[in-house]
Amino acid sequence: MRGPEAMERDARTDGRLARASALLAVAPLLWIPQAALIALALGRIAGGGGVAGVLLPAAGLVALAALRALLETAGGWLAFVAARSRLSAARAAALARVAAGSPLDRARAPSGRVASVVAEEAEAVTPSLARFRPARLRAVVVPLGILLAVLPLSWLVALLLLIAAPLVPVFMALVGWRAQAASAERLGHVADMNAALLDRLRGIATIRALGAANLAARRLRAEAERFRAGTMAVLRIAFLSSAVLELFAALGVAMVAVFVGFHLLGQIGFGAWGAKLTLGQGVFLLLLAPAFFEPLRELSAVWHDRASGEAALAALDALGQGAAVLPGAGEAAEAPFAGTPAVAVSGLCFRHAGRAEAALDGVAFDLAPGESLAVTGPSGAGKSTLLALVAGLATPEAGEIRIGGRRLDAESAAELRAGMAWIGQSARIFPGTLARNVTLGRSIGPGEVAEALRFARLDGVAAARGRALIGEGGYGLSGGEALRLTIARAAATPGARLILADEPTAHLDAETAAEVTELLLALARGRTLIVATHDPLLAARLDRHLALAAPGLEAAA
Structure with missing residues (x-):
């Protein structure tokens, strides 16, 4: 159960990510006026204008470029800070759950796996949050903005872009489902390999003394081979999705270029709103066509970051879940005893998880201070x-423990x-x-x-x-x-x-x-x-x- 503080912290992080995504979505839209200024300058040069005719468009182009760089820098920094904040919170929560686990819980995650998930795998969360969320918003806002800028000049170019665009996310989603499963499987291989390596490094003296070094090396080699195979599977999926995206993006840009070229040559008389496109308008359309697909290409590039990040977050959330909780897992500010305590134990019973017989059954004793x-x-x-049990490291199945006259339970254990x-x-x-x-x-x-x-x-x-x-x-x-x-x-x-x-x-x-x-x-x-x-x-x-x-x-x- 998530506490109100964690929910409030996540809400603040989501707010920062939303602001960062908005800044990073607005910045690429500035390419529309930049492309218009470039087309205007080229049109003036083609019409016989001199250098004076392009000075104002050039100044506007530089100003818009500076503004775009500022927006992208601010948005990228804000997104990174928000992503690291979310990662730090997820790590802290995972470590808190692990630390709150009872030492008597035999299902505790191996220390090697905990170290691998928290220190290494969790790093995939940052690019997932800092890059994928802004890229997802840009993939919606930027193509729509470019489509609205293109439509008044040529209904055919708008139609070509509109037809090509949906094919990209459809194929990305189809490939992405498999990519997420492969990423999760690969992260599992990483955790298993790191856990095995750490455990064997800790026991290297025993392994060598018993002559089992070669066997341990072969097992580690097998884990490494599983990791290699998983990594190659993820890369194959990444190359496949990139190839699909590049194919449709290239086809879309090529169709726009063919139409504009033949239209300017007079070979195609339709596609514009009744009038022939000028050179400047044609250049404007050609400059916007690649930019229309650019956010989709970027979304494809970070799609695998999203898959890895979600798998890493799932691994972090799984740490310590379902474990036997240490009673009173906090820390007391000061010692609870004014003097030497008495200890009274009565009817104490305890059974380890998964065991039929009780480890302790009806234990009782009284100790004076x-x-x-x-x-x-x-x-x-x-x-x-x-x-x-006397130390409060686990909860007994039955019975009572009193220390200094106070009952040992979840509320008093830490103190x-x-x-x-x-x-x-x-x-x-x-x-x-x-x-x-x-x-x-x-x-x-x-x-x-x-x-x-x-x-x-x-x-x-x-x-x-x-x-x-x-x-x-x-x-x-x-x-x-x-x-x-x-x-x-x-x-x-x-x-x-x-x-x-x-x-x-x-x-x-x-x-x-x-x-x-x-x-x-x-x-x-x-x-x-x-x-x-x-x-x-x-x-x-x-x-x-x-x-x-x-x-x-x-x-x-």
Whole structure:
């Protein structure tokens, strides 16, 4: 459902595009007086007039040319600005829907496809809006204006133009339907290829380690071949539509030229309104005939831009549609807890989309403020899902979650999340400095960052690295350092009074796991802590235990 702000923004964009289209439609009409001035000057020269007879028409011609250039520049700029505004709004809406999707939604679009659609395919929207809409209006206004200028001089020329003109849009429409389908199919090939490439680049180390590099290369080559075939199909359709247009335009201009030539030679005595055309009138008709078809030719040239733009807009609109929405997808202005919150969970049930069995069924526990809870159980028992539900990252099928006495629901989720900190088992490290990986764009000062790094025992690493960048995926950091970086993020989170940790000691050696355990317990002092873990040493250090059973079995607290 589109909100009033989006509808108002689209209305403003449509208004700017309408004004731009009007300017770009008026500009070509100035060719009619320009052609009249040229015909007048040639008629005077043919009649024996001197240079003085063409000075005034030449001055008028220059003035009209300057005015036409000004109108086209202003209209083109206005159309481009309006098109970019619409594209930015469509991109922002698509990214907002993707960002609002729940992490537990297994139908989420692959990141490679999202990046391809938003960054690359969406660029086709600009020429579609900035060129097609004005061209469509010009294709209506300019031929009509030229027809009205020609009709008082020769009814036959007007008839020839009137007969040839409708054939162009008819064949363009016939070819255009196929062009739009081919463009949409080609954009799908682009998205699939980019998604496949990005996913394989992310996992290149694993692919090479398993000896699957050649297989991955063959699959990428197959995707590239599909893209090549789709591109050639679009080009074939483009050449076909251009050939059809050029054929009818050339025939129309040729028929006008034949009539004017034979009429001036006296071989054809009809076609004008009772009197023979003068040389100037004949030149005027010859100058307007190509201009009559020019807007139609331009419309044909941007017809494929329209097809690509509509396919790109459809792809943008499809991103995030039908996905499981993250409850309370906004951001709270300040932390919701005055103190350390209690956590109460009762009758919690959750089922992943498309799964028959419930991931969680009837889970319940109560944590007093400042208590810690170890959530244990076999893989697949729903430990990570439970943490995600407590974090408000998905809506449970049944049951209730209360944090600090407030019910967690779609209205309160964003505000309650502002008082939480998350530590995952797989640290997501972004290319950049240590400090930027701590702040993640949040309003955290250098002092707070330095204190968080010191707390996580990364101050020595920060001093040694200076402003050296961390590579993608945490390249340059050990596994323990990467996990301590997530602890530093939690320590730097302003107002975090509830800490959720998902397997914080997984995949670590005993010494590093013990160090991370101590840091986690130190971070949890004065805070409520919930940890999903397989580590019995970490679980033994916590106040309460909740053992989840495999799906279909009851949990034990």
